Amino acid sequence: MLTRDYDSSPSLVHERLRDTYGPVAPVDLLGVPVWLVLGYSEVREILGDQGGIWSKRLANWRDRAEGRIPPEWPLSPAFEVNSSAFQDGAPLRRVRDAWTSALAPFQDHTHVQSQALERAAKKYADDLITVLSEGSGTVGWADLSAQFARPLPLMVINRLLGFESAQGDDVFMDIWRMLDAGPDAAEATHRLLSSVVDLAVTKMRNPGQDFPSYMLAANPDFTVDEMARELIMLPVLTGDVTASLICNTIVEILVNPHVRASLNDGIIEETINRVALVNPPMANLTFRFPTVDVKMGRFVIAAGDPVMVSVAGAHADPAFGAAIDPHAIRSTRAHLAWGVGPHRCQGQRLATRITAIAVSRLFERFSRIRLALPADQLPWRPSPFLRALRSLPVQFELSQAHTPSGNAGSRPISQGRSQAPAPQHQEPPRSALWRFLQGLRRQ
Template sequence: MTIHPPDRRDFARSVPVRLWDESFAADPLRHYQALRNQGPVGWGELAPGVPAYVVTDRRAALDVLHDEETFSHDPRAWEATVPDDSPVLGMMRWRPNALFADGAAHVRYRTTLIDVFDLVEPHDLRGRVHRAVRLLVGRIGPRGEADLVGDFAEPLMALVFNDLFGLPESQGDRLHSGVGKMMEGGDRATVGEAEYAQYVLDLIAAKTERRGDDLPSRLLDHPAGLTREEVTWQVFLTLGAGYGPTANLLSNTLSRILGNPLYYSTLTDGARPVMDAVVEVLHHETPLANYGIYYVRRPVAFHGVWLREAVPVVVSYGALGILAEREATERRHPNDASHLSWGAGAHACPVKQHTLLLVTEAIERLTQWLPDLDPVVPRDRLTWRPGPFHRSLTALPVRFSPRSPASEPSGVRS
């Protein structure tokens, strides 16, 4: 880790940059630039009265992500400093799972997740996506118009993840309601956390009584011997982190494709540059913009700033991606991974390939069924949900030629 003690600063009396209000959702770049103007580490606010160190420099971010001796994921010292009704507690409070663990405990939890997801074969995941797309196109096709957030991206991910976790289609609304409220981090966050927790508790109770061919059952039977409580919080993490951010990645990518004639024309002509659009989204509108959260184990000077204990250190993937694009040189390939949206180090995303397959298959299949999607609202007039952690569209309205659910498009594989 790089230490810079001579010019270290303490932000305790500075005015933080708000990452939780409507103005941040409307113009994150302005807020990220204000943070970057303070140096590699800026002073932000995740909710009223909840300050955080925000890392906007790539080198500093990598120092955080790779230094397990200085930085911890355990938030319990911080938790003791915030009110019980803080709107960000739902996303930040400690739970016995891979996200909030360090060292051997983290390795144990992470290994179980990798093991159970490795049992999900790519062809199986494709099949689940294809069935979900067919079902949703059957609902929206005859109408000739849809909101690709509320009518496609969110219900599709609810269908796929409920299927993977052994729940029926009818439970999708519960998943969407709880996770959505919790991620926005506003007045409804506490209610959303309770709703989602009950959703997961009901799921684990059902799987404890009767196993199935699903991820919770495999976690319950994993040789690591996770307790029922540990399985509950592993599922709380993976189902929530899978559903919300993946739905946002899907809708953000669709908005970028539909808003760029070059993307969409080549997509419908068969070139399918979906992955290029995904990479662009990970630079500009990454779904989990500010959710790389760490805490120093002891006060330390870090890149010119004095970091105090019990204050979150947030690696801003949103700022890193946008600012990296603005500061790009001719030597950098446009499709590199300087966005760091998948994380790095011990806590890097363990299911990156599953996520990419989900999103790319969903877009390719949708545009085969509905090849003339036409956005109703110009891209620069789309609106975004507030919240410090995510980058999430409120809606993506489109029109298209009405299609009968019974009419199979040419080139679609079952």
Template sequence: MHAGVSTPLYGEMFSADPGAVYDKLRANGPAAPVELAPGVDATLVTSHEAALRVLQNPGMFARDSRRWAALNEGRVPMDSPVLPMMFYRPNCLFTDGAEHLRLRKAVTESLDRLNDNRLNRHVERIAGYLIDQFSALGRADLLNDYAKLLPLLLFNQLFGCPADIGDRLTRSMSALFDGLDVIQANEELTSCLMDLVALKRRQPGDDITSWLIQHPAGLRDEELKDQLVMLMGAGVEPERNLIGNALLLLLSGEGGAGLRIEDALDDVLWNNPPIANYATHYPMQDLNLGGVPMDAGSPVVISFAAANSDPVLTDARLTLSKGAHLAWGAGPHACPAKSPAQLIALSAIECLLNALPDVTLAVPAESVEWRPGPFQRGLVSLPVRFSPVAARTAGPAVGADTAPAPAPAQAAAEQVQAYPQAAGPARAPQKKGWWSSFLDVFRV
């Protein structure tokens, strides 16, 4: 049971200044009671040392959310917006012991087959395609028109998705991340990934899905689907926020003036980590963590953001030491793809700044809006201006799918006069999805 009043990790006050909330919580000890969403209680670990104790002790703290006592007892609202991030799935995030090792080995050894040069080419091609959709307009929303879409399309590429499955995957993952009709989006996500697994069993390719199928772990179809969900979820959302947060820093005047992209990424990982609070663990028994009692089966959430701002790390933070921050986690569940993730963000930002060298924020940096919610630290939008540049590739074809696709530059340009300063570029309704439209331009 929690002692004292739980602090909400949602709403405008938290999203506007989470650092102040972490400081207040830290004053009460290494961990404190919080409310992730209405009716969803947890303990937030804010101390760097205590976070490592949890992350590095799987014998005391499990990741399997089937241990969640309040959920099992019906005390958690089933329509809670945080459940999609906390429900058990048989993948690397929610398993322990030998099962975790088996699944993680399949994932890490498949990811190890990614070639940096090939990955960089994929990012450059997708980045160029997305930039072409708004480059002639002179303004864009770099979050929703670029940082959000690039990792979605990249994972379609890495998974080896054909046009129709890729459109469904992009649509369902976008809906899940945006909290739109989560139940239907999850059903569509499951359906399209099972279709992808069946396709790759019949027609394997040079892609992550096929590599997972071929791995000696012998993953079943359901296991394959859930590893793909994990890879997509753990890759797309953090990547979107890493790119967006770094671009905000680079374009924010004094803070980003003359800053190298690599340094901007390090600054974000330290001071604005894309996943601020997550890595939910469940104590195996009643215990005490630094004087804070924790019940068996109660959610213990690691605040990577608060741990990184722990005063004991002041010197390491000032030098942006790469080895001390917890943005990539620690212990047996540490992120297995931090090198590819940094390469993707670096390449995406380089492509954008090279294509639009005079890009500037269209609104004051302090007025940008942050997405609400306890887990991510991500922008709602990132409006910018730049000198219009002609597109370098052909525009997307219009087809019969239902997902929105980029508007042709001419049609969008006609709407510039009505374009609000803080909004993304206006688009005429289109039928074809992003992935199939991309494939129409680049037959890969």
């Protein structure tokens, strides 16, 4: 599951596995045997399980409970945070109800908090575009993953969490270090956990108009540890997934003329839905464990075996994908990119809105963008779960409406969007974060 072939073309690996084994295939994941479920109906059955057969609780992982998973297994840290992502039944519903309540003000466009967040997201997008293009004249080069798609959702999430500005910049940098899993990732993770614990304590004492405060209002019984475990999921999961969705959407627009037409027609959310179908950012989901032996496909999966459902594989299942028109502007909502059932993604509307703002602002500010590499040579991050680009190198040309010599009356290529704020209205750069982003431009 972590090979060069899989990184470059997972669809070919899925096709080979399907041809050999059917809808369920035995695979190796860094030395741990795992069942990979590729069939659309089988994936939907597992995700939609309400009867407790397909558990997310790590206590049901037989080999882990019996000490057969090596402590140095590289993916162990992803399973060590005992958050709602690894709960079932009543404990899961208790936490998810609070998530639903806390996200609602930011996902309901009629709510003042949602409107303020959207204005902030547009400003963050404009600020990032300004930084990556400054000093380039009208034509330049950029890595839209590192310089735009990855920082933007983290900026929005920092605002959701309610960090003070300076502390939020430090948290942003630690999230980045942790997600990159570099040599300083362990120290960054430790600092990040300490930061969210402090944040939980602060919001318990002095609630505000932010996500942690709304969670506590929905469930005042949360302990500090419970809150910290849930809060760290927001940047780790929502941030990286949204960044991947932004990149995948940009690539799809640049390589597919039918998708570019939908962008120019002003139906950006249809474009995003199509990308979620053809290239879902969460290609595979974390393990489920059957509580009883289950016959699936050609195999009997023993109780306690780790089972990884493949969203990307399910979308490529001929039983599902054969009926999809690849040229249609409007695509099916029956895809599984956001999950189904008790663990369905609760931040779908937020992720979609951030992506829509990011893509719209980018194609308004730039009159021309082209890939600096052939699409089939773009580098992907090695991950068994996420389908995310390691970098997205492009050459761009600034729109005349957004260059000093441009005609102020020029019409941007995307309809119905305001122009970028004038420099005198921008906040002063935040030292550590913006020096880091400016450093990326120089590199």
